[in-house]
Amino acid sequence: MIYFTRNMILNGFGLRNIPDEKVFPFTLELVENLPAISLTRPVTFLVGENGSGKSTLLEALAYAARVPTVGGISLEEDPLMEPARRLGKMMSLRFGEKTTAGFFVRAEDFLGFVKNILRSIAELDAEIQEIRDSWTGGDLERALATLKAERQGYTDRYTENFDGMSHGEGFLRFFNQRITGKGLYLIDEPEAALSPARQLSLIKIIMDAVKEKGSQFIIATHSPIIMAMPDAQILHFDSGTITGRHYTETDHYRLTKAFMEAPERYIEALNKPIY
Incomplete structure (x- = not known):
């Protein structure tokens, strides 16, 4: 089990204001309606469909928290991260404890x-x-x-x-080596580099880091395996809103469960004409 702690590094976040000039990402309904978010667990999952804004928000959090980027160009220099920088500059973070440990990583940057x-x-x-x-x-x-x-x-x-390791093996070794203390770790879609079995290994690494080091994680994911981590907070992104959900209430869990119970029904539906 992940042991709940009130002595968290980041307690929450929100927007100070939105610029009058409407440029991306301030044109997103999610950003226009962004509430003050409280982080209540050492592990928080950001879940939702592609395009729901979870990766943009995670990148903005990484920029605002000034955690280093692993692998790719830094958030300060990457021209593709300009929307994240715009949003990050407008964010207000509520820290419970300051730390210099931690990082931001996307699977593709590995x-x-x-x-x-x-x-x-x-x-x-x-x-x-x-x-x-x-x-x-x-x-x-x-x-x-x-x-x-x-x-x-x-x-x-x-x-x-x-270089001789598989992508997943190297990814897990990286986490074992780089999660070195009580830090803030922001991870975007780690499942892209991991098989289902390796996703379970990642869960173990994260649970150990929370229990033994007091680390905090914010993870954007589509994986119903990873988001099954016990005692985690799940923030669901949908239709421009963010709401807390139980694991079994997420679309990812429901669809995966229904598909595994009757995959032929979903495959047959793909062959039906759409008009």
Whole structure:
């Protein structure tokens, strides 16, 4: 079980005001109607259909909270994140506790993160080999000590065979290594990188981080497996509103359950003419 705690890092958020000039994302009905949201559990799920605004809101929260971005271009520099920056600048966050730990990550950014790690290791290998090839005297190992220690730091943290892992294996190892303390962790659709079994592994990592480190997570997801995490708060995005729902009341749970009970009925319906 996830143990409830009142000593949360982020207690809630809302909008200070909306600009008079109507530009995206302030044209979204969700943003125009955004209520003051209280976060009541260490794990909060943002759920809803594609286009409901949950990812935009999560990105804006990451910008407003000033948590670092993993893998891709930072939120401050990414030109595609301009809507998130606009919204983030208008947000008011209610912190229960300040922390510098945490991060924001999207599943698609993880590939960029892996490439950066492997590129750094490759550059260190090339530099070490160049020194070996050109060395003319003195203590070679002492000269290489700093570079080798830096390389060892990468492999100790992320494993020598990071590129040989599956996407899901690497994703889980990343979480195990980077959730290092009581921090605010914002994750967008982690299921994109994970099989159903690996999603259960992620649940275990998150539950342990909450219990042992006091971490807090806000996760946008479509996965009925991930959102089944016990004691989590579920915020449902629908028709420009955000409401709290129980797990079994979410569209994701209901549709998945109905489909698994009678998949042939749904497949047959796809073959029916639409007019």
